[in-house]
Amino acid sequence: xxxxxxxxxxxxxxxxxxxxxxxxxxxxxxxxxxxxxxxxxxxxxxxxxxxxxxxxxxxxxxxxxxxxxxxxxxxxxxxx
Numbered sequence: 001x002x003x004x005x006x007x008x009x010x011x012x013x014x015x016x017x018x019x020x021x022x023x024x025x026x027x028x029x030x031x032x033x034x035x036x037x038x039x040x041x042x043x044x045x046x047x048x049x050x051x052x053x054x055x056x057x058x059x060x061x062x063x064x065x066x067x068x069x070x071x072x073x074x075x076x077x078x079x080x
Contacts, residue, residue: 002044009047012072016055016064024056034064035078038071048072 002010020028041048050072055061067077 007046009049010041010044011049011051012041013053014050014065014068015053016057016061016068017053019055019057019060019064021060022055022057024054031060031064031067034067035071038068039074040071042072042074 016022016034017024018027018029019025020030050069052065055064057064063078070077
């Protein structure tokens, strides 16, 4: 779907407040989905800008961001 827009660059607003247990989240994204999301974005083979946004589950926020970044860099997930 993104390809139909023919973008020159992809900008990701990475809010890890989408994580299910986040105290402000109405969503149910699990921790194991952040890495594949990064891989999917990397698969577009376009220049990528990532802007860190919200996240309030401070005990896991760093890991969630790390998983997305590792996926976007095509590195294995933490714990793989």
